[in-house]
Amino acid sequence: MLSTFFGTTPAAFNAVLEDYVVLQETMEEISDTTHDEYGQRANGMLLFHSMFGLKLGYLLFGAAEQLSRTLQGKDTTLQEAIIAGAAANLAKNHYTRLRTEAEFNRFYESCVSFAESKSGEPVLPRYRRVPARLDDGAPPHRFECLQGYHRVQYYEA
Numbered sequence: 001m002l003s004t005f006f007g008t009t010p011a012a013f014n015a016v017l018e019d020y021v022v023l024q025e026t027m028e029e030i031s032d033t034t035h036d037e038y039g040q041r042a043n044g045m046l047l048f049h050s051m052f053g054l055k056l057g058y059l060l061f062g063a064a065e066q067l068s069r070t071l072q073g074k075d076t077t078l079q080e081a082i083i084a085g086a087a088a089n090l091a092k093n094h095y096t097r098l099r100t101e102a103e104f105n106r107f108y109e110s111c112v113s114f115a116e117s118k119s120g121e122p123v124l125p126r127y128r129r130v131p132a133r134l135d136d137g138a139p140p141h142r143f144e145c146l147q148g149y150h151r152v153q154y155y156e157a
Contacts, residue, residue, distance in 0.1 A: 013054055013055075013058035013062070014058065017054055017055065017058060020051065020054075020118050021118050024118070026042075027043070028042075030042035031043040051111065051114070051115055051118070051122075052111050052115075052122075052150050052153070053153070055107075055110075055111050055114065056107075056154060056157055059098070059107065060157055063091050064091055067087050067088060067091055070083075070084045070087070099155065104151060104154050104155070107154065108150060108151075108154070111150075122146055123146065124143060124145075124146050124149060
């Protein structure tokens with residue numbers, strides 16, 4: 001796969017995903033003991049869509065990290081830049097392949113199984129009212145299922 005060509009995925013995403021349970025327990029503790037802005041943020045990080053975003057970032061940025069490092073290196077030669085150009089075409093093909101329903105379903109199922117093993121069954125994020133200054137009077141869209149909610153995020157990314 002591309003990870004062998006482009007190198008490892010972003011270290012920050014990898015570290016957070018590996019320690020997801022520990023981070024989740026810490027966020028629960030902060031949320032339970034603190035009732036200020038930080039407690040609210042910690043509570044928001046407990047939700048499945050936070051984990052989904054982490055895994056999506058891991059998927060998307062991993063393919064481009066090594067390419068970016070090569071092109072931005074101060075010692076990059078013309079030969080390396082030409083090779084990186086071919087790698088850019090591979091990355092483009094990889095991203096095009098990800099934009100299929102089959103790939104979304106495969107990715108979504110892996111996220112759900114990861115979430116269930118780490119934190120329990122995922123749920124939709126709570127509904128938030130649109131601020132009055134931004135409200136155009138139309139009824140807001142409400143997702144019927146978690147998969148539909150994440151499908152929109154996946155394709156936008």
